[in-house]
Amino acid sequence: MKVILVPVTPFQQNCSIVICEATQRAAVVDPGGDIERIIAEVERQGVSVEKILLTHGHLDHCGGAKALANHYGIPIEGPHREDAFWIDQLPAQTERFGFANAEAFTPERWLDEGDTVQFGDETMEVRFCPGHTPGHVIFFSRKHEVAFVGDVLFAGSIGRTDFPRGNHADLVRSIREKLWPLGDDVTFVPGHGPASTFGEERRTNPYVGDGVTA
Numbered sequence: 148m149k150v151i152l153v154p155v156t157p158f159q160q161n162c163s164i165v166i167c168e169a170t171q172r173a174a175v176v177d178p179g180g181d182i183e184r185i186i187a188e189v190e191r192q193g194v195s196v197e198k199i200l201l202t203h204g205h206l207d208h209c210g211g212a213k214a215l216a217n218h219y220g221i222p223i224e225g226p227h228r229e230d231a232f233w234i235d236q237l238p239a240q241t242e243r244f245g246f247a248n249a250e251a252f253t254p255e256r257w258l259d260e261g262d263t264v265q266f267g268d269e270t271m272e273v274r275f276c277p278g279h280t281p282g283h284v285i286f287f288s289r290k291h292e293v294a295f296v297g298d299v300l301f302a303g304s305i306g307r308t309d310f311p312r313g314n315h316a317d318l319v320r321s322i323r324e325k326l327w328p329l330g331d332d333v334t335f336v337p338g339h340g341p342a343s344t345f346g347e348e349r350r351t352n353p354y355v356g357d358g359v360t361a
């Protein structure tokens with residue numbers, strides 16, 4: 148599995164093109180906008196995009212999803228249904244933040260704890276991780292020990308919870324009970340900033356590291 152990061156939107160969100168190297172088929176995680184840059188990178192890689200995967204309903208993560216889905220004629224999977232109220236607000240939010248106009252949409256498939264998503268020969272497990280938003284999910288490749296965690300966890304930080312229906316206690320529980328058990332060696336790609344490993348965050352993260360009482 149090969150992961151290409153394409154920072155998108157004024158929020159420098161890490162859109163990931165995740166490629167199954169055996170089949171040259173790919174999934175795009177969190178196409179928040181700037182879809183012409185995503186499409187150019189897909190062409191450069193010479194892969195065929197099969198689906199769009201969304202971690203949560205914030206505009207910098209899903210603002211370009213519908214346009215990209217239309218461009219390739221592919222389905223959108225995720226996030227969890229509890230984020231529908233965020234996706235419904237996309238047109239107003241993109242206007243407010245000066246993003247390119249985005250349509251609201253309904254994903255072909257809402258995701259929940261225990262689901263799996265597939266592209267090419269690759270499978271990723273879905274974990275429901277509410278807190279930053281009530282319908283946030285993350286994607287985990289057990290085979291490659293890599294996770295796409297959206298705005299749940301960052302290198303040295305955690306997601307904001309001061310949005311409508313954000314919840315700090317839920318977020319900390321999601322990180323400790325859903326992410327840490329996946330293993331210290333797992334590399335994660337956050338929605339913003341550099342990648343890290345769960346083990347490194349358990350050692351050093353000032354919000355959710357081991358021994359930090361939240």
Ligand SMILES: [Zn+2]
Binds near residue numbers: 279
């Ligand atoms: Zn977010």
Ligand SMILES: [Zn+2]
Binds near residue numbers: 158160207208339
């Ligand atoms: Zn974000």
